[in-house]
Amino acid sequence: MLTHKSNTFFLLAVLFLLSILSFYIEIKGYYFVLIFFFWLLIAVAGSGLIRMNYHLKAHSRSFSSDRKIAITFDDGPTEITPEVLDVLKKNNVKATFFCIGNQIEKHPEIFDRIIAEGHVIGNHSFTHSKNIGFFSKKKMLEEISQTDISITKFLGKKPRYYRPPFGVTNPNIAKALKETKHFVIGWNVRSLDTKIKTEQKILKRIKSRISPGSIILLHDTSLKSLRVLEQLLVFLQENNYEAVTVEQLLEIPAYEN
Ligand SMILES: [Zn+2]
Known part of the structure; x- marks a missing residue:
């Protein structure tokens, strides 16, 4: 394998x-x-594409041929999250939420609801800074542990999943994660739901990339993504896919005991 x-x-x-x-x-x-x-x-390329496993080993899909996939939401909790939770509940689907520490502090009751409804939680840094790729190892450790503390306060146990903001990795991030011992969770279907303008184009992109074992990246940050989720769930049902949590898909523990 090609590593740094x-x-x-x-x-x-x-x-x-x-x-x-x-x-x-x-x-x-x-x-x-x-x-x-x-x-x-x-x-x-290796620093920007998490699937290359260039700086660290990331889990970006399951290699089982079961028609199971995992839907993941990054960057919440936000004011959109309750609507996402409503749709998931209506369809009896559990998802995985990679939450930003300072968003948890802003929306504690929404975060509580994600947990209460049985979804899986992962760490997605504290600030999600655009400059996170230039942070020192010490600063990265702070980003990760601060969010672990926020999550543990609500959940009562420490998360073991970490997803790097923007999918960006580098030697400092790799060193920090080696120390914190988190499992790094990537994706193999990037919906680009924050970049592509129309729901139909986003859906088309997901449909053309999905396969058994996929981990799909969405964001609980816009109504557009919410509409994509609604249509995606219909597509999954029509095509006999079962949406499960990352923990069920990969069979890797999401929390410390
Ligand atoms: Zn993010």
Whole structure:
């Protein structure tokens, strides 16, 4: 598997070989630049695409052929979350919510309701800062533990799932998570529900990517996503998919005992 370590090792090995060779034959300077750019390209892709498992091992799907999938919601709780909960309840579906610590502090009663209705909770950082990719390991540890504390206050047990904001990972995030021992949960169906403008296009995207074992990423932050959820549940039923929690799909414990 291509990891940050092996990519960097490869870069250094090739640069070393080229340096040796340059004593014997003429090697143009741009070869060195080209190889560095190739390394950079892989590093950038690996930091942005959680499925590559480049900096850390993320669980992005189940490999079972059962027609089970998991619907996940990021960035809540928000004022939209109760409506999402209503739809899930009506359809008797349990989902997984990756919550932001400061959103939990803002909407404690909504967070309580997510738990009371039997959905699974995961940690999604405290601030969800746009600059989280540049945080030190110490600052990342704070992000993670602060949210663990908020969740534990309501739930009575510590979450073991962590989902990196924006799916961005890097060596500092990897080191912090190694210390906190969270399971990193990714996705293999990114709905882009916060970016794509129409519900129909979002649904089309999900339908073309879904397969048994999928983990679908949605956000409980807009009415558009709520409408997508309603139609997605109809699609799942028509196609004999069963929506379960990430814990049921992956059979990995969501909480510490
Ligand atoms: Zn997020």
